[in-house]
Amino acid sequence: MRPIPLVDVKAQYEPLLPRIRAAIDGVLAAGEFILGPNVGAFEREAADYLGVREAVGVANGTDALVLVLDALGVGAGDEVICPAFTFYATAEAIARRRATPVFAEVDAATMNLDVEDVAARITPKTKAVLAVHLFGRPAPVAELVRLGLPVIEDAAQAFGSPDIGRTGIASTFSFYPTKNLFALGDGGLVSTDDAELADRIRMLRFHGSRDKVDFELLGYNSRLDEVQAAVLRIFLGELDSWISLRREAAARYAELGLGAVCDLPEDEPGHAYHLFVCRSPERDRIRAALKEAGIGNAEYYTTPLHLQPALAYLGYERGSLPVTEQLGRENFSVPLWAGIDSDQQERVVSVVQAVAPVAS
Numbered sequence: 001m002r003p004i005p006l007v008d009v010k011a012q013y014e015p016l017l018p019r020i021r022a023a024i025d026g027v028l029a030a031g032e033f034i035l036g037p038n039v040g041a042f043e044r045e046a047a048d049y050l051g052v053r054e055a056v057g058v059a060n061g062t063d064a065l066v067l068v069l070d071a072l073g074v075g076a077g078d079e080v081i082c083p084a085f086t087f088y089a090t091a092e093a094i095a096r097r098r099a100t101p102v103f104a105e106v107d108a109a110t111m112n113l114d115v116e117d118v119a120a121r122i123t124p125k126t127k128a129v130l131a132v133h134l135f136g137r138p139a140p141v142a143e144l145v146r147l148g149l150p151v152i153e154d155a156a157q158a159f160g161s162p163d164i165g166r167t168g169i170a171s172t173f174s175f176y177p178t179k180n181l182f183a184l185g186d187g188g189l190v191s192t193d194d195a196e197l198a199d200r201i202r203m204l205r206f207h208g209s210r211d212k213v214d215f216e217l218l219g220y221n222s223r224l225d226e227v228q229a230a231v232l233r234i235f236l237g238e239l240d241s242w243i244s245l246r247r248e249a250a251a252r253y254a255e256l257g258l259g260a261v262c263d264l265p266e267d268e269p270g271h272a273y274h275l276f277v278c279r280s281p282e283r284d285r286i287r288a289a290l291k292e293a294g295i296g297n298a299e300y301y302t303t304p305l306h307l308q309p310a311l312a313y314l315g316y317e318r319g320s321l322p323v324t325e326q327l328g329r330e331n332f333s334v335p336l337w338a339g340i341d342s343d344q345q346e347r348v349v350s351v352v353q354a355v356a357p358v359a360s
Contacts, residue, residue, distance in 0.1 A: 004344050006296030007178050008337050012242065016234055020184075023230040035206075038229040045236055046189060050165040054198035056190045057224025058205050061156040061174025064188040065093035065130070067222065068152055068170045071200040074099050078127035082154075083113050084305040084316075085324045086132040090154055091305045094130065102126070103306045103316065108323050109266060111277070111331075112139040119147055131168065133158035136180065136246075136274035137265065141167040160243040163270030165191050175232060180246070180274050181239050183228040242338035246273040249340050256349040258334075261356035262286070275300075276336040282356045283332045289355040295348055296335050302328045 013020065027038065039057050047055035058064050074080060076098040082090050084103040091101040105117040111134045118129060129147070131139040132154040138161055144151045145167060155164045156174035159181040165171040173179075175187035190201050200217075203210055208217030250273045254264055262280035265271070275298075280286055283299065290297040304324045306316035318325070334348050 001294065001347070003294035004296060004335050004347065006298055006333065006335050008335075008340070009177050009182065011339050012238075012337060013184075013235070016238070019234050020231055023234060024227055027227050027230050033226045035223055036226040036229075038226050038233060039224050042224070042229040042233050042236070043189075045233060047191060049236060049239075050171070050191050052166060052171075052191045053193045054191065054195060056198055056201045056205065057229060058188040058190060058201075059222040059224065060186040061172060061176065061188040062089040062093060063205075063220065063222040064172035064174070064190045065089065065152070065154060066096050067201050067204050067220065068172055068190055068197075069093060069097045069099070069128075070204055071197055072128060072150060072152075072169070074127050077125065079123060079125040080128050080130050081118050081121055081126060082130040083132055083134070083324070084307075084321055085111060085301050085327055086134060086154070086305065087156075087301070088305060088308065089156075090130060090132055091308075091311060095311070099127065100125075101305070101311065101314065103304075103314075103321060103324075105321050105323050106134075106327070108327070110137055110139075111135065111327060112137060113144065114323075115140055115143045115147070118144060122147065122149070128152055128169075130154055132156075133161065133164050135265065135277050136161060136272035137268070138163040138270045144168075157274035158272050160239050161270045161272040166193070169194060170197060175228065180243065180272055181232065181235055183235075184231050185225070185228055187224050187228045187232065188222075189224070243272055245338040246336060247271070249273070249336050249338075249345065250276055252342060252345050253334070253336075253349065256346060258349045258352060261353050273336060275333045277331050277333045279327070279330040280332070280356060281330055283330050285355050286352055287332055289351050290334070290348070293347070293351045295351060298333045300328075300331055300333070304328050 043055045078099040080094045081102045094101040128150040151168040153168040153171040170192040173189040175183035204219040205222045208219030209215045262278045
């Protein structure tokens with residue numbers, strides 16, 4: 001049987017190749033490659049899609065985080081609360097600003113920040129909360145905002161969810177090629193309703209200047225590429241359909257009985273299903289069986305951020321975030337993308353059911 005990949009990005013963009021090639025040819029014909037008309041158009045279209053006033057294209061999702069933190073004045077002596085069960089870039093961006101990442105526990109069911117634990121970790125030094133919409137599932141941003149601190153939404157995995165991007169002070173996105181809205185390379189975005197914040201980020205992304213003559217800030221070189229913006233404009237028009245297909249595929253896994261042998265991600269209307277991440281104490285056996293059957297799978301954050309070598313100076317010990325650490329031991333993902341067919345999903349479920357005991 002043919003292998004099943006974890007994600008099949010090519011299956012999503014292949015039908016769009018004529019439009020993609022035409023868009024890239026248009027950029028080549030215009031000869032405008034840096035902050036050209038496609039970047040401006042994509043920023044307007046993305047802002048409209050997200051329902052916010054401002055969107056600023058940047059080089060990647062990590063830069064988006066750094067730029068927001070910089071624009072908010074986060075720096076040495078400040079603390080920013082974030083989850084440890086997330087990709088390294090979340091805490092890396094905080095540390096890059098010479099601030100201190102403070103790791104809070106996550107909820108076992110949602111894998112997103114536990115609001116009560118966040119509240120318990122607030123100190124006079126806390127400058128912001130950085131909430132991650134993990135695997136496409138919305139974090140409890142409204143509850144976090146009520147704690148009285150600026151909330152930055154790390155929405156790298158959640159473009160396409162209707163419930164993100166309008167509650168926190170700013171949201172950041174990545175267009176890495178496996179994301180729900182993806183580029184054919186790196187790309188990122190910051191969205192916000194705060195016009196002054198957006199203006200500062202626009203300056204920061206271009207060396208702290210508005211006009212290449214006067215430099216008002218110590219900035220960065222972090223601009224969304226014109227070719228990628230041209231492609232993103234095409235993909236943005238397909239996104240709602242892609243999210244619908246992802247949600248249908250997620251529901252199909254439940255219908256096929258995958259939940260009888262492992263814990264499935266709970267559904268809710270705003271879940272964009274960037275990945276389909278399950279849990280089982282039999283994770284290693286399940287993954288080995290899937291690999292042997294030629295089925296793509298993965299595990300995430302098996303060494304959570306509070307235990308990463310580069311962040312050892314923060315002083316966290318093993319056992320300090322027990323829910324986070326258990327999730328690291330038990331999580332695994334199975335294939336999901338916009339367009340995966342039911343036969344492929346049936347193969348996945350049959351392999352998992354053959355190796356994992358039925359949940360009681």
